[in-house]
Amino acid sequence: MVVDIKKEIILNHELVPKHEILSEEETQELLEKLGISKKQLPRIYASDPVAKILGAKPGDVIKITRKSPTAGESIYYRVVVKG
Amino acid sequence: MTSGKKNKGAEKMNKSGVTADNNKAVLSIRLPKRYEEEISELPPEEQEKLRKRYFEMLYDIGEAIGMVAAHSISEPATQTTLRAYHAEGRVQLVTTKGLPRLIEIFDARKVPSTPSMTIYLDEEHNNKEAARKIAAEIRETNLEQIMKEDSLNLMEMKVEIVLDENKLAEINMTAEDVVRVLKKNLRNVDVKVEDKNKISLESKKGEVNLRDLQAIRIKARTIHIKGIKGITQVIVEKDGDDWIIRTLGTNLKKVLIMDGIDPRRTKSNHIFEVMKVLGVEAARNLIVEETLKTLREQGVDTDERHVMLIADIMTFSGVVKPIGRYGIAGEKASVLAKANFEETIKHLTNAAAKGEVDDLKSIFANVIVGNLPPIGTGMFRLGLKEDGE
Incomplete structure (x- = not known):
């Protein structure tokens, strides 16, 4: 049985910060x-999973807005690679 | 060292006196939004004082933060107990704690030794009754757990199974439901309800010998009747205002889509599972959370920043990599740095055979050859302007 988790569940999860494609x-x-x-x-x-939902392609840069216990909010970047 | 903040820099600055230029730099600095909001009520001089203090507490450029993080975590870790924590007579799950758990996290074990989930419930189900009910739904049950006995009826050549009434009631099923599940899972076997709680299994193949019958009996015992695969134990607990379900064994994928739970807060301690289901950023956050939880349980007050740095390094490549020979340390660019860590001879012979070059940019490599390593003041070089005076 293939279980498909809804997008909203993943994106709204406490552990998952906000991802945006630049x-x-x-x-x-x-x-x-x-x-x-x-x-x-x-x-x-x-x-x-999150890159897939956003439809990110290799070469895109994703901006991640994390909640940080020390800085309130911190911004991180990741580049999408194949795989 | 565990505070993560450094006073040395501040002392240095006070002694030398803050110059006009330095003052400007201090004034232009703004705190993170959260702290700015917090101090916005204070008089301006106080605010300035706090901003200056914050600026002084920051790490200097070129500080070897990785090394500070490494020993800030490992020194207190050696002081924690090696023994797993037990509390006799209490209903609770025994999960790995202390140093063994830390090792497990930093070694990025594919499967933790005690995978566990914390399931939160939505508002409607946030009470004891509903929590119990959902817990019963989640727990993996196979036939062996709900039967009283099974026997071979040699006269009629069939397997007879007597189900336990109480246990059936516990998982909210009837003998008919069990038969339905068995029929789906056993091919070439005819399953029938004989009596109230008695069911029989008969082979559909004409001639059956004793060995076939025994095979059916053993297969039937392991058939998964209800619940989510992998979850062997469930406990309902009250945590503050919430009723939560703690489990032994994880299956995040299936639990997250269940009705009645709060998928936003439901978590697993299985880092690789979280990475697969929720992505690498979630795994990074889980590493931070689990490490801090483990350290705090042992009364270690390490600063969060060190742990965040390590989690960032572990997830740099897009997947969780262990710290150590097969992960971060083994993938360093510098040959001498690798040789310095573990398996010196292997790395040196490999590098010699392949004709590798070390450009002496790493700290270890520079220490080995006796150079000033590129940290702190060693990061800077003097340049000469050719046409200058």
């Missing part, structure tokens, strides 16, 4: 600001 310009701006190439960013697989 646009082309935003990505360029970010890389320039940090002075790095895409390769140096942390990765997320295209097959990751």
Whole structure:
């Protein structure tokens, strides 16, 4: 039996922070600001449940807004890779 | 060292006196939103003081934070008990705690030694009755657990099973329901209700010998009648205002889509399962949560920041990787750094055979060759302007 979990359940789960795909310009701006190439960013697989829901393709950069116990909110980026 | 905040920098600054330039830098710094809101009521001078203090508490550029994190966690971890925690006479699940659990998390074991779930219920079902009912639904039950006895009837060549009335009532099923499940799972076997709680299994193949009959009997015992596979034990508890169900064994995928539970808060302690179901970011958060929970239980007050750093490193590649020979440490770019950790000879011979080059960018490599490692003041180089004065 294949169980399909609804999108909302995954996206609203306490452990799952907010994920957004950055646009082309935003990505360029970010890389320039940090002075790095895409390769140096942390990765997320295209097959990751959340990346799948967002429809992210390899090469996209995902902006993750985490709730942090120390900083209130912290922003993290991951680049989508094949797999 | 466990506080994660450093006073040395602050002392340094006070001694040297804050220069006008430094002051400007302090004034331009803004605290994280949450703290800004918190101090917005205070008089401006106080606010400035707090902002300055915050700035002073930050790590200096070039601080070896990984190393600070590593020993801030491992030093107190060596002090925690090795023994698993027991409380006799109490109804509770014995889950792995203390150092063994920490090792399990950082080694990224594919399956934890005591997988467990914490299930929260939605508002409608947040009471003892409903919690008990849902717990009974969740628990995996096979035929062996609900029968009184099974025997071979050699006269009629069939297997006879007597079901336990009380246990049937517990899982809210009748003998007919059991027969229906058995029929679905046993091929070539005719299942019938004989008496009130007695069922019989008969092979549909004409000639049956004793061995076939015994095979049917053993197969029937293990058939999964009700509940969610993998969950062997359930306990209903009250946690604050909520009724929760704790389980031994996990199956997050199936529990999350059940009726009556609160899928937002329901969790498993199985990091790989969470990664598969909810993604790598959820796994990262779970590593932080589980590590802190384990440390706090032992009375260790390590700063969250160290644990968050480690969780970020473990999930950097998109999947959870262990810290150690087969994970982070084994995948370092620098040959000397790898050789410094474990299996020195293996790494050195491999590197020699492949003609690898170490560009001496890592801390370990520089310590080995006697250079100033690229941390702290060692991060900076002097440059010379060719056309300068």
